[in-house]
Every structure is written in structure tokens, then in C-alpha cells.
């Protein structure tokens with residue numbers, strides 16, 4: 148059966164000094180929780196502190212972006228090899244904030260996902276519709292297209308290193324959470340798309356997370372849905388008690 152993965156996305160929050168404190172406080176709270184993989188995707192400058200603090204715990208560390216070239220004249224960018232060497236196991240790719248503010252496209256998402264996977268990282272690929280798209284009734288088409296382009300050139304074997312996060316843009320940082328049924332419906336659409344591209348068996352193995360205003364109060368209902376295999380959590384991942392409660396809800 149597929150894995151449940153609870154991942155925090157700290158976005159541009161927390162300094163390295165605060166990172167160590169946070170993980171030292173979180174680790175004992177979640178130490179006995181082994182029904183979900185636990186990941187914290189931290190800013191690049193926090194990675195070293197996070198990896199050190201998480202050493203020997205059941206918390207894995209992720210990054211929030213990766214460049215698609217192996218190396219070269221790309222000022223300000225970070226390669227997959229650099230992430231691997233720093234102890235990172237996961238990387239978020241194609242978050243809607245990167246699509247919205249930093250010119251990320253479905254094509255660059257695909258390139259980044261492939262670079263991550265080729266280096267041995269697990270890519271958390273984000274897809275999701277805007278409110279305007281939902282109101283236009285094209286959620287299924289948009290999410291299917293984003294998924295199909297993101298997975299171009301990725302083999303069934305490599306799919307084992309992919310997590311898809313369904314994050315409706317209208318639910319991110321707004322406090323407006325998708326209902327458990329809405330989340331499950333779109334996660335199931337994504338799984339069907341993956342079944343068409345690969346096989347039903349491959350799709351059944353794929354972890355599909357929900358993200359968007361997930362918190363200690365709503366996590367249990369969302370995570371109980373058949374096609375929701377975890378969460379990608381922004382704001383609530385910045386508080387030890389809230390993040391712990393979400394991990395607990397996955398048990």
C-alpha cells in the first residue's frame with residue numbers, strides 16, 4: 148500500500164537558529180508516530196541546521212526548489228547534487244507560489260522534477276487550480292494537464308520517487324480549506340490520470356497529498372479520505388503543536 152507523507156513547507160520563514168530549536172522540540176513529539184513519513188521542507192539556508200537537528204529522528208528534510216541543470220552559470224540557483232550532498236531527501240517542485248511569482252511553467256516543473264529524481268531525491272510535484280479556473284469548471288482539465296506535463300519522460304520506476312501534492316491555489320494561505328470531498332475528488336482525478344499514463348498498479352502506489360490551509364482541526368477529515376495520502380502544510384507547519392497534531396491525525 149502507498150505511503151502517507153506529512154510534509155511541512157516552511158516557505159520563506161524561520162532562520163537557521165530557529166530551525167534547530169524547532170526540530171529539537173518536534174522530534175520527541177512525533178518519535179513514536181510511524182504510520183506516516185514526516186518531512187520538513189525548509190529554506191536553503193536552514194538545510195544544514197535542519198539536517199543536523201533531525202539526525203537520528205524520524206524527520207526527513209526537504210528543500211523547496213531545485214534547478215534543472217546539473218551545474219553552470221545560473222547565478223542564485225541550487226542544483227540537485229548540492230541538495231543531495233547537504234542531506235536533503237525531498238524537494239518541492241512547481242509550488243503555485245513559484246508558478247505565480249517566479250515564472251515557473253509546466254515545462255520547467257517537468258525539468259526540475261526530472262533533475263531531482265535523477266539525483267535520487269523524491270520530488271513533491273505541486274498541481275492545482277486557481278479560483279477562477281474552478282469557477283470556470285475546468286479544475287479536472289487543468290490538474291490533468293499539469294500532471295501529464297510534469298510527468299513527461301518519467302518512467303514507471305522513477306514514479307516511485309514522485310509525490311503529487313494537490314494544492315488548490317484558492318486554499319493556500321487563505322484559511323479557505325477545500326472540503327474533504329473536494330480534495331478527494333481531485334486527488335482521485337490525478338490518480339486516474341496517472342493510471343492512464345502508467346498503470347492502475349502504479350497509480351495505486353502513488354502518494355497524493357492535499358495542501359491548502361490544512362491544520363490541526365481539519366487534518367483528520369482530509370486524511371481519512373481514500374485518495375488523500377498525506378498533506379503539504381504551510382502555516383500550520385511552523386508551530387510544533389499544530390504540526391504534531393496533523394502527524395497524529397495521519398495515524
Ligand code: 13P
Nearest residue numbers: 156319320359360381382
Ligand atoms: P497553507 O497551509 O499555509 O495554506 O499553505 C499550503 C501550502 O502552500 C503548502 O505548500
